Amino acid sequence: MDTDVVIAGAGPNGLLLAAELRLAGVRPIVLERLTERSTEQRANGLVGQVVRALDRRGLAEPLGSEPGGPVPRPEYIFAAMRLALQLIDNNPVYILPSPQAKIEAVLEERALELGAELRRGHELADFTQDDDGVTVEVAGPDGTYSLRARFLVGADGGHSRTRKLAGIDFPGVTHDATVSRGGHASIPAEYIDPATGVLRIPGYGDVPPFMHHRSDRGLFAYAPFPGRQPLVHTSEWDEPDTDEMTFSELQESVDRVLGVHLPLIQESPFVRRNVGGNTRIAERFRAGRVLLVGDAAHVHSAMGGPGLNLGLQDVLNLGWKLAAEVQGWAPEGLLDTYESERRPVGERVVMQTQAQSALVAPGPEVTALRAMFAELLTEPATVQHIADLISGADIRYFDGRHPLIGRAVPDLTVDGVRLAEILRSGRPVLLDLLDGSPYASHTNDHVDLVTGSSDRQVAMLIRPDGYIAWAADDANADGLEDALDKWFQGRVLTKATT
Template identity: 60%
Template sequence: MEDVVIAGAGPNGLMLACELALTGVRPLVLERLPEPTGENRANGLVGQVVRLLDRRGLHERLAGPLGPPAPTFVFGAMLLDLTLAERNSLNVLGVPQRRVEAMLNERAAELGVEIRRGHELTGLTQDADAVSLDVTGPGGAYRLDARYLVGADGGRSVTRKLAGIGFPGATEDRTLSCTANATVPAEFADPESGGLRVPGHGVIPPFFHYRTEAGLFVYAPFPAGPLISTTEWADDEEPADEPPMTLDDQRASVRRVLGFDLPLGAPGGDGPHLLRRLRGRNTRLADRFREGRVLLVGDAAHVHSAIGGPGLNLGLQDAAGLGWKLAATVRGWAPAGLLDTYESERRSVAERVVMHTQAQSALISPGRDVTALRELFGELLRLPGTVQHITDLMSGADVRYEPGTDHPLDGRWAPDLVLDDGTRLAELTATARPLLLDFTGSLGDELRGWTDRVDLVPGHAPGDATALLVRPDGYVAWATSSAEPDGTDRKALRAALERWFGHPLDA
């Protein structure tokens, strides 16, 4: 019997597989496609997920050392000046999804994860002890038994459907989005900003969602080649026999949105090159993330607009949030109800992503009333408090899981600490082990009974906190600012250890 089977070898499934393998659990990954498609469904990573990859040693593989947060971003096709925020938590990593997926595939192989490509989940039954899976592979049909099954198989998740989990929501049919890799003549380039000079519009900044009354235009000069994207509002339904999109279709869409015939040329390089047309906008949230021994992560649990790039931020952190809890359950030390906290924590985060992507979609819609709303919203975006709120919302820095104490760090993402010997917290978390950072030098005895599950880290680091208990997913489970933790602090620490990491060995 397999411990964990993961359906889907996209970024979320591979991330979960790596998280499990770091704990010693060896998952089996099933992927219906025989080879990775190379399709680029996202062009970068935004928010806390960038720091999550850094804390697993994976950011270095993609782009070298972690850089500073972005100075600007976009919200609802409006410029967000992040220099106005007191705390800028919004990191951006401009790496295409196919590279992220390839890196995670490589990492999973290093960790000994078995990935069966061309193997499709076709049926399942479960009881109190196991899940029985029907699988069709290149050699025919066969059955698998597993203690747990995780669906990471996208918005049309077969796992979700077979488990009988509802997927309520709505599909908005008014939008037509076209995206293509294409070149633009050099005379349109603005050397100072890196954007485009377009007659009638001035300079359109790079990566900026530029709104007109006819739609939305984005010019993204990625190192691998420029990307042109448009969004329009159309009343006509999708034709039943609509032909594949062409570069002429992209040119026509740009003409309608900008009112200018921007000459687009064929992309350079070997590709693969993106040429995609999408109709409608789908917003759905699974009515539960778990059904018995079947769980969902990523798009299998939630789909929403891609505006603002929150998809991988949400999905990869789902994987990190589930991985250690599922591993603890498989290995037998999980406290009662630990696995249930996956849904209670991550569903609320998904709800906020759905909320802000819908809000942004409203702000980019056509109409004079929306233009007036944007004018008012633009005034609000010049207020530091508003910028801080939206920055935290977009990055995920506003996430706070249910705390056990009133310490301001309890339940929040652990700060990027650097110990007095120069060691970064990210270097300590690469193994996905829970950590007790003890800068008081007095809490080691409290960890007795949990040393098989939690590592003690002595030393000192700047900041108000004198000790932190950090979960494998990067969130703080307990903290104190006392130079000499008293009986109340110690009792709260032991309660947090039991709450998240089970009973001590000597209990």
């Protein structure tokens, strides 16, 4: 074998997967057709539980998170309506503003630091697979060559060549009624409240920054990112222009959506028009030794910014399972749990983004529906439900006797150290915070045992992706050995001898 895993695509998902595999001792080669990182304006940050997940790998602070761990935000948006997160007790919505170019730079640095190989200017051309591995044909700057690997992972986006070559269908819907326009533009100072940054638009009203605002004619957003060029964005339901996008077209779109003239000041040549969109989920996430992550497996509306939350958590779920398969210790069926756990999550993201798209559509009926929804969003239980949904905090991969089983590990401090810092090795951890517990008498070379004291008395078996395989509140609970055998066969703890 030339390598253990070939990854097609060096976007955020491919780069994080390379880092995860290296943490587990597996050799990946990442193929990327671009010779340099893209400077195209795409994602503007991370939203949801992925911020906590990256904190558990020590990546949140390099991306701009607060020292000492991410802090949930007091408000967000749902379908261009304010989500008052201060109304709820358990706020799961974390936001980490960071341009995709920076995200890719940080993840590339980590992957290379850990020893991953990145081949820019090299692109997946074709592949064949058999019982033992995958032969990948690569189109490189000096011609075509072959790589032999145990597995191939497609992290190559919504138009994934990996998915197409694997013969995996991509069912769903395509709509072409929406035209989105964006560009780098600022607003004259006289329109901006200096204390709050709210736009005061004569003849229209107030528009907060960094939030979508709906009128009966479309959506408008203004994002004055600190230290970066501000962005103006619109969405309309109209016939798209066929000529090359211009700044004047953006100005005209803003005026149509607002119904009044709001002067824009062009900050750069960058302008972009997108027409329509797709909502699709791959028929399967695995075809033999070929797997899909991120947009290669699912595409959906960008409403609410769920894309990287979904894709990067695909990677965190897959990485350790794929490493176990490569290294030969995976329990039977472990790799298949990647799809069984992640497909329902993708389906929920599709559901909620479609719902948000419907709630921002034009028309008086939608306006009436939004008025009713705004009333519901004053109820803490409704806010909690939607916050959990859009952040991914409602994920429970599997049930168990303890309410923590199947869920993401909570934030804890163990003897003054944040649990997120303890989990940075990417190894499974048996965390024992119970006084006089028999679990602390176990030892093993492959599952790290961590003991100590915390505000919460609990024992947990934590998977490398940060989800809880087993938990107990007392020293008499059973099920630990079964959980170890289910997830880490051949890595079962043995009691220490005295």
